[in-house]
Amino acid sequence: MAAVKLIGSPISPFVLRTMIALSLKKVEYELLPEKLGEKSELLLKSNPVYKKIPVLIHHDRPICESAVIVEYIDQVWPESGYGAILPADAYHRALHRFWTFYVDDKLFPSLVAIGKAETEEAKAEAVEQFRAGLRLLEEAFVKLSEGKAFFGGDQVGFLDVMLGCFVVWIEAMEEVLSLELLEEATMPALHGWVVSFRAHEAVKEVMPESGKVVEFFKMIRAMRMKAAADAAN
Amino acid sequence: MAAVKLIGSPISPFVLRTMIALSLKKVEYELLPEKLGEKSELLLKSNPVYKKIPVLIHHDRPICESAVIVEYIDQVWPESGYGAILPADAYHRALHRFWTFYVDDKLFPSLVAIGKAETEEAKAEAVEQFRAGLRLLEEAFVKLSEGKAFFGGDQVGFLDVMLGCFVVWIEAMEEVLSLELLEEATMPALHGWVVSFRAHEAVKEVMPESGKVVEFFKMIRAMRMKAAADAAN
Incomplete structure (x- = not known):
C-alpha cells in the first residue's frame, strides 16, 4: 500500500x-x-x-x-525535489499567504461567476471583476518576483502553485467564451509568468491537457443549461 | 516610533x-x-x-x-514569551489550520447569522447550525488536546487563538439573546477549555471586558434594527 x-x-x-x-x-x-x-x-x-x-x-x-x-x-518534504515551496522569509511568506487568501476569497468566485453568468451584462461584470483581481496580482507579481520568473523568485513558490492551478481553466474559458481574460496589454508580467509556469518541469508533468479542460468546461456548461431549461419548463 | x-x-x-x-x-x-x-x-x-x-x-x-x-x-518571534503557537508536528499543524479554515468559513458566519436573524425561525436555524459547528470542534478538541487544557496541548496553540477570540462574543450573545450556545451538556470538553483559555495569563491581558462587548453588541443590534425600520418606512 x-x-x-x-x-x-x-x-x-x-x-x-x-x-x-x-x-x-x-x-x-x-x-x-x-x-x-x-x-x-x-x-x-x-x-x-x-x-x-x-x-x-x-x-x-x-x-x-x-x-x-x-x-x-x-x-x-522540505528539501526534496525542487526544494521549498513557502519562502523562508516571514514577510514574503505572509504575502504569499495573503494573496492565496485573496485568490480563494475573491478571484476564484469571480471566475466561477463568468462561467455561470446568464446575461451578457452579468458576464461583462464578472469579467471586469476578474480582470481587476488579476491586475492586483500583476502588481503583486512585480513586487514578489523581483524581476525573476516566479512569485517565488527563481523557483515556483506557494502563490505560483495556488494561482497557477487556474491557468489552464482561464485559457479554456477564454477559448470557449471567446474572451480575453488575462489581457497581455494590461498584464504583461502575468503573461510572462504563465509561460514560465507552464514550462516548468514539475508543472508540465501534472497539468491536464487543455483539450480535456475545454471539453470538461463545455460539458458542465451544457449540464447547467439543461438544468436551467428543465427548471423553466 | x-x-x-x-x-x-x-x-x-x-x-x-x-x-x-x-x-x-x-x-x-x-x-x-x-x-x-x-x-x-x-x-x-x-x-x-x-x-x-x-x-x-x-x-x-x-x-x-x-x-x-x-x-x-x-x-x-519563535522562542519568545510562551513559545510556539503553531504545533511543531506537521499533521497537528494541518489540523489546526484546517479547523481554523472551518471556523472562518462556517462557524463565524453562523454566529453572525444568529445576531442578524429577523424571525424566531431563522434564529433557531442559525443557532442549530452554530451548535452543530461547535460539536465538531468539541470532537476536534478531544482529539487534539489529548486530555490537556488546550487545542495546543499544554499550551495555547494556533486553533486556541483562532477560535478563542470568539469566546467573549459567544457569551455576550448568550446574555443579550437569552440563549445557550455553548451547551455544557453536549460540549463538556469545550466548556472546560473556555475556563482554561480565559484563565491564561496572556489571554487575560488582552481580552475585552464582557460588559463592553455586551454594550457593543446591543449598540450594533439597535443600529441594525433602526436601519431596517427606516428602510420599511
Missing part, C-alpha cells in the same frame, strides 16, 4: 495544487480519482466535514483543504 | 486574535484603534485590497488577514 495517496483528479484546480506540490517535491503517490457526481466511501470517511476533494492521505491520516495540504507537503 | 504597530481594537475578534498572539509572545507594540464607521488614511494605505482591520505593521511593512498575521508573529 502506498504511503501517500491523493483523492481527486487534476481537472479540479484545487486537486491540481496538491499535485503540483507533490511533483515539485518529487514525491511518489497513488492517485484515487472520484467519479463525477459521486462520493466514495473513502472520501466521506476522510473528509466528513466538507466531503470534498482533494484529500491527501499520508500514513493513513487524511489532510484536507488544498492550502493546508500544500503547506503540509512543504513541511514534510 | 514603535517597530510593531497594530491597527484595530480588541472588540473585533479578528484583531483580538493578533493581540493574543502578540501577548503570548510578549511583544510590545503600539495599538492604533480605528473609529467605528471610519477608515484612517493609514488603514487604507496599509490594506488597500480589503481596507479591513487588523493590520500589523512591522518595520513599516503592513501584514493583513488575521490568520496570516498570527502565522507571521509565530515565525518572527
Whole structure:
C-alpha cells in the first residue's frame, strides 16, 4: 500500500495544487480519482466535514483543504525535489499567504461567476471583476518576483502553485467564451509568468491537457443549461 | 516610533486574535484603534485590497488577514514569551489550520447569522447550525488536546487563538439573546477549555471586558434594527 495517496483528479484546480506540490517535491503517490457526481466511501470517511476533494492521505491520516495540504507537503518534504515551496522569509511568506487568501476569497468566485453568468451584462461584470483581481496580482507579481520568473523568485513558490492551478481553466474559458481574460496589454508580467509556469518541469508533468479542460468546461456548461431549461419548463 | 504597530481594537475578534498572539509572545507594540464607521488614511494605505482591520505593521511593512498575521508573529518571534503557537508536528499543524479554515468559513458566519436573524425561525436555524459547528470542534478538541487544557496541548496553540477570540462574543450573545450556545451538556470538553483559555495569563491581558462587548453588541443590534425600520418606512 502506498504511503501517500491523493483523492481527486487534476481537472479540479484545487486537486491540481496538491499535485503540483507533490511533483515539485518529487514525491511518489497513488492517485484515487472520484467519479463525477459521486462520493466514495473513502472520501466521506476522510473528509466528513466538507466531503470534498482533494484529500491527501499520508500514513493513513487524511489532510484536507488544498492550502493546508500544500503547506503540509512543504513541511514534510522540505528539501526534496525542487526544494521549498513557502519562502523562508516571514514577510514574503505572509504575502504569499495573503494573496492565496485573496485568490480563494475573491478571484476564484469571480471566475466561477463568468462561467455561470446568464446575461451578457452579468458576464461583462464578472469579467471586469476578474480582470481587476488579476491586475492586483500583476502588481503583486512585480513586487514578489523581483524581476525573476516566479512569485517565488527563481523557483515556483506557494502563490505560483495556488494561482497557477487556474491557468489552464482561464485559457479554456477564454477559448470557449471567446474572451480575453488575462489581457497581455494590461498584464504583461502575468503573461510572462504563465509561460514560465507552464514550462516548468514539475508543472508540465501534472497539468491536464487543455483539450480535456475545454471539453470538461463545455460539458458542465451544457449540464447547467439543461438544468436551467428543465427548471423553466 | 514603535517597530510593531497594530491597527484595530480588541472588540473585533479578528484583531483580538493578533493581540493574543502578540501577548503570548510578549511583544510590545503600539495599538492604533480605528473609529467605528471610519477608515484612517493609514488603514487604507496599509490594506488597500480589503481596507479591513487588523493590520500589523512591522518595520513599516503592513501584514493583513488575521490568520496570516498570527502565522507571521509565530515565525518572527519563535522562542519568545510562551513559545510556539503553531504545533511543531506537521499533521497537528494541518489540523489546526484546517479547523481554523472551518471556523472562518462556517462557524463565524453562523454566529453572525444568529445576531442578524429577523424571525424566531431563522434564529433557531442559525443557532442549530452554530451548535452543530461547535460539536465538531468539541470532537476536534478531544482529539487534539489529548486530555490537556488546550487545542495546543499544554499550551495555547494556533486553533486556541483562532477560535478563542470568539469566546467573549459567544457569551455576550448568550446574555443579550437569552440563549445557550455553548451547551455544557453536549460540549463538556469545550466548556472546560473556555475556563482554561480565559484563565491564561496572556489571554487575560488582552481580552475585552464582557460588559463592553455586551454594550457593543446591543449598540450594533439597535443600529441594525433602526436601519431596517427606516428602510420599511
